[in-house]
Amino acid sequence: MVSIKASYKKMQEMLGKQLSIEQLEDLLSYTKSEIDQYIEEEDMLVIDIKTSNRPDLWSPEGMIREIKGILEEESGIPEYEVKESGYVVKVDSQLASTRPYIACAVAKNISLTDYYIKQIMQLSEKIDYSYGRRRKRSSIGFYNLSMIKSPIEYKVIEETHEFIPLESTEKMSLERILEEHEKGKEFGHIVKEYGHYPILLSADGTTLSLPPVINSNDVGKITEETTGSLIEVTGTNFETVNVVLNILCQVLVTHGAEIYSVKIEYPPDIYTRSVITPLFDKEEIEINLDVVNKYLGTEMKPKDAAKLVVKRRFNCNSIDNNILTIEIPPYRKDILHWVDIAEELAIALDYNKIGPTKWKVLTTGGLLPETESENLVRNILVGAGGTEVLTNILTDPEILTTRVNIDKQNYVKIENPVTSTYSVMRKMIYPLLINVLSKNTHETYPQMLFEVGEIVKLIDKKVITQSNAAFLCADAEASFEDTHKRLNQLLSLLDTDYEIKQVNHPSFTEGRCGRIIIENKVCGIIGEIHPSILENNQIWVPVVGFEIELPLIPSLKCKVKSTD
C-alpha cells in the first residue's frame, strides 16, 4: 500500500469546492484511496492508496483528475499539446544488458510553489520505490534545463569519473559515491550488479546524474525559481519508463507547464528506431458489451457504456453494435483484459446503485472431517477441565529450546524475521503452554490448559503442516496421575488402545516420562516437567502433561498436509 501526504486546503482548491473530510473521503473512494489521518494543525491529510498498479493515482493531481470525471466536470483522456524541444539523448549500446531504456521530456513555463515541488518529489519517490521496485525497474530525475546542452549522452563511464552529488559540497568519484554517499549506500547495489557505471552527461560534459543512484548537486534539482526542467526516467523496461514519464508530464500540465518532446536515439541492439518521448502510443481495447453485461449482471446499452467509460477518463473511439473500442490513457498500463474495463464501468455505475441480487448458488456446506476431529478432541479436553489457549505457531526459538531444556530443534526457520520473537515454526505445542504458565504465576491454581493446533515439521526435507493436542496441569498437588487419567479418558473415548513406554526426554524428569505408542508408532509424550524448567520459567508448582499427534490417532480423521 502506498501512503501520501497532501494539504486538505490545496485539495479543495484543486477541486474548486469546499468539502468536509467525509465528503472528500467519499470521492476518494472512487480512486481506491482513503483518509487515514487528518492532522488539523498542519492542514495535512495522510491518504492511503490501495492500488499498486495505478501510479497515476499516487498524487492529489491524479486523484482529482479521476474525481472530476466522476463529477462530470471533465471527461475522456486529457489532451495537451507537445512541441519539439530540439533536445536529443544518445543511448550507449553498452547499456543494452543493464539499464537500456530512457524517456525524457522538457517542461517550460513552470511556476511551482515549494508545496507543489515537494508534492512532485513525493510522487517521484513513491513511484521509484513501489512501481519502480526501489529504483531497480525505473527511476526519475528532474534537472535545471538552463544548464543542459543537447545532445545529452546516456552512457557507460569509468568509475574514476567525478561530480558533486546532491547534498554534498565536494566532487566525488563514482566509486566513492557508492561507498560513502547516503543514496550510494541505499541504491549502489543496483549499479554494482551491472558491473559498470551508467551516466547522463550534457553535451558540454556536465554530469546530470548517476542513474538510478543520485543527481548532480547543481544541475539535478528544481526550486521555486526553476522555469524550465528536463525530466528523465531510466529503467529496465521500455513500457515502464514511458508510462512513468507520461504520469509526471500529466501532473506538470495540471500546473500550467508546457511540455516539449525529446528525441531518444537508441542503438539497434537496444531498440530498432529512435523514439520521441513522451510517447503517446494510442492503445485501444475492444469490449463486447453483451459479455460485460453478463459478467456484471447489468443491462447497459452501448451508448450508456460509452458515456460511462468517458466518465472514467477513457475515450470511446467507436461503437459497432455491441462492440466498443476504448482508448486507454497513456499514463495507464493496468488494462490487460476486458474485465479491467468491466470494473471501470461498474465503478462509473456506482457499486451501491448496481445493487446486490438475492444470491443463489445452492450447495450444502460442512466442516472438513479433520476440523470435526479436532473439535472432538477440544470438547473432551474442555470436559477434562482444560482452559483452551491459542498461541503463536510462528514463535521464539528460545521458547522451543533453552526454556524447555532442549539444545537444538530441527524446526523450520524464517529467512527474514522482523524479530527473533517470531522467527521459527513450532513443531511441538507444549513449550508454548509452559510459556503461558510462566506468565500466569499470580493466578489461582490448579491451572489446566490445552491447545489443539497446527504445527510445522520437516520430514525428509519436506515441510508438512499437521495438528497436535497438548495438555498441561500445574498445581501444588499435581502428579503424573492427573495427566495420565486425562490422556486415558481421551484415548478411550476415541476408542484407541495405547501403551506408554518409559523414555528419557530433556523436558521431563527422569523416570517420570514416557512415549505414547499407538499401533507400534510413537505418537506423543507424557510426563512430569523437569524442575529445572520450572525454575527457569519461574513456575513454582509441579507441572504434568502430554502432547499427542492427532494424525496418528486412527479413529480421528486428521491429515498431514504437505506443501508439495
Added chain:
Amino acid sequence: MSNSEKKISLPSEAAKIYQIIDENDNISIRELEKQTKLDRGKLEYYLGFLVANELISRLEIVSHQISLTNNGKEAAENQLVERRITKILKEKVSVSFADLSKLVKTDNKEMNAGVGLLKKQGLIKIDKGQISIIDKKKEVNKDLQIILEQLLSGETVDTSDFNEILLQRNLASLEEAKDILLEILIPYKKVSSSIQKMNEVSRLTPEMIRNGSWRDTRLREYNLKAAPPTFYGGRKQPYAEFLDEVKQKLCALGFKEMRGPIVELEFWNFDALFQAQNHSAREWSDVYQVSNPKRGKLPKADYVENVKKAHENGYDTGSKGWRYKWDPLKSAQLVLRAHGTSVSARTLVDLEVPSKYFSISRCYRPDTVDATHLSEFTQVEGIVVDPSITFRDLLGILKAFAVDIAENENFKFKPDYYPFTEPSVELDVLDPNLGWIEFGGAGIFRPEVTKPFGIEAPVIAWGLGIERLFMVKNGITDIRELFSHKFDWLRTAKMSRG
C-alpha cells in the same frame, strides 16, 4: 428489644470467629482468612450466622491503587517522549519532523503527541517543517518523570497531583481493590452468655442414609448467602469459540470448508493468483521466506505451464499478460502463507462447479507487532463458483455476510484493489460507536487466475475481517488480546455477545 435477652444459636467455629472479630475491633475478610486459616467458602458460611443474628455487619470497601501501564513503564525507563525530543533538540539547531521521529525512535502518533505538547507549552517552534527548541535551559515535565520512576521502582508515592495527567496520557491506570470490612454491631461480651453451641450435623453421610438415622438428625442449615469458592471449569478460548461460530454460520450458508499448509509455495501464494514475480508484495519486506528448505516441488506440469503463460502472454484468456520471463525457481520458493487466498488457489485444481468454499487460516506477514498489527493473524476467505454468477451476485453474497455474520443491516460497497480480482469491492459496515469500518473484500477472479486451471465459470473470491468483528463485539482495542496469555481473561471472558 435487645439481642442479649435472646438465646443465640451458633456453631462453635462461628462463635470463635465472632470473638476474633471483636478482639480485633473490626477486621477485613482477607485478614480474617489469614488469622483463622479457613478457606473463604467455610469462612463465609460461619460469617453468615453472625450477620443473620445481627452481631456483625459487612461493609464493602474499595481502595484505588495507581499502577503504570506499558506506556508508563516505557516512559519511566526511557524518559517521556517530550523529554526525549527536547534532549535531541538541545543538541541540534533544528530538525525535520521525519528526522526527529527517527532520532526519537518512536511512532508518529506518539511523536505528534510529544511535539504537540511541547508546542502548546511554547517550548519549541515549528518553522517550515523544521522543529527547534526555544529555551534550552528549561526542563520539561521533570516532576512527572520522577513520579514515573518512583512508581516503577515500587516506592509508595503520593500521586494525587499527577493522577489526572497520568490517566489522561495513559501512563498509568487506576485499579480497584475490593475487600469487605467486618464491623462489630454488638460486642462479644454483651452476648457471650446467651450463645448456645448448636448440636447439629453438618454433613449427610452414606451411613446415615443407609441406616436411616437421618430421620433423627437435624441437618444444619446452609448459609445460602455465603459467596461460593472460586471455581474455573474447562472452557474454550473465546476467540477460538467465535471462529467456531463463524464456521457454523458459513456452513449454514452452504459453504464447504477447505484447508491448506502453512508453509506454502510461492506458486500458490502468488503465481497462481497472477501476481507478477517482481510484484512488491513478493519482496522480503512483505512476505516471510523460509530458509530451510528454500524450495518445494511445483505441482502438475500442465498447471505450471499454463500459469507461466498467463504471466508471460496472458495464456488463452485474451489478456496481455505481464510480458516478462517467468521463473519456475522463484515460484518453487517456500514462504509462510501470506493470505488465505492461497488455500482458494489450491482448491481451483479439479474445482467442482457449482460450489462454495471457505477457509479460516493463520496467515503471516513481517509486520512489527503492536495494538493494530499481528505478524500471525487469522483470515476468513473463500470462493463461490457458478456458470451464471455475476458481479451483482457477488454484492449479494457480501450483503449476506454483512447481515448474517456481522449482524449489521447498514452496509455499503466501495471500489477496491486486489491483484487477482476484477472488479474488486470493499464491504463496509456501520458500527454505532466507530462509524464505517471495513468488514470484507471480494472480487471476481481474473481469467488469468481461473483459466490456467481449466475453469470457464466465473469464480468469486471473498474475505472477511473477522478479527476486527470479534474485537468490536467484545470491546477489545488491542489486537494482541486475541492470542492473550492472560488466564484472568481466558477464565472469565464473557460468553454472551451483544
